[in-house]
Amino acid sequence: MSDSFKDIAIVACGTLSPELKRLQEEGFLDTEYLYFTKPGLHQNVQELEKQLRNQVAKAKEKTDKVIVVYGGKFCYVNADEPTKTMQNIIESLGDGVRRIQATHCMDMIAGEEERAQIADELAGGELVWWMTPGWVKFRHQVFDGWDQALANENFPRHSGGAIVLDGIGFMDEYMTEKPEEFLEYCDWMGIPMQSNPGNLDRLKSLLLEQKQLLDHE
Incomplete structure (x- = not known):
């Protein structure tokens, strides 16, 4: 199976843009489609959701496979709607959208x-x-x-x-x-x-894991 990301778009929190751009420069992320939300939106979850939906919509204009690089547990905590989670949002974005399995950006590196x-x-x-x-x-x-x-x-x-x-x-x-x-x-x-x-090995493996799941859908 190919490890190429050419037919996959990445939508990520801007806080992790230095690492993802490095992976793109090194050729690991050989996609043209990198989209970022503004860094620090964990403090404004309404704006986070809005920007995430907008960027995924843009990504879907280019390809039908999207990997979201956002943490699950700590990046989206909605005090007004405690039962609403990052996973709920991802599921509402439709087929072909998967999120890497990590709790926050630190967990993506170590x-x-x-x-x-x-x-x-x-x-x-x-x-x-x-x-x-x-x-x-x-x-x-x-x-x-x-x-x-x-x-x-x-x-x-x-x-x-x-x-x-x-x-x-x-x-x-x-x-x-x-x-x-x-x-x-x-x-x-x-x-x-x-x-x-350190290195970006863990981030690479998390991305590859979701790429392989998308390839089998």
Whole structure:
């Protein structure tokens, strides 16, 4: 069976665009059809759903197979309609649309067991605030509306600090080119930030899993 994505469109949260664009550059994602919603829409689920539906509709104009790159459990939490889930939305988008099986973007780069191992090694098993490069690159969109009080309420209890699951070598470049911005980000969070260099193997396998299911439909 071919591993080609030529006849498949990818619709993803913009927070994960650095990784997906890298896979496209490397030739793994050999599709022309990459569509992104705005980063950070987990804070505005109505807008998230609207943009997701619009991008899937655009994708379906190009091909009848679409893989949605969004987490299930944490990316869509609707306080007004608690029974409505990301899975409900995906099912309502019709045939030929599948979502990769991960809880959020961090889980797409490193699974739960691997994250526990990383936390043990880098943070002595303490509570960690996990991020991907998109959480750094698109900081002001991901944390739109957050003031210092909200930051103080959320970050400092993560005594293991922030760990960026970096499968694309983003953080080395960022810390070299923008050291003041990096330090200011850490100050704003009130916790240290470190990088865990890795790869995109898990993301590739999650994409291939849904591609194979689409090919058999």
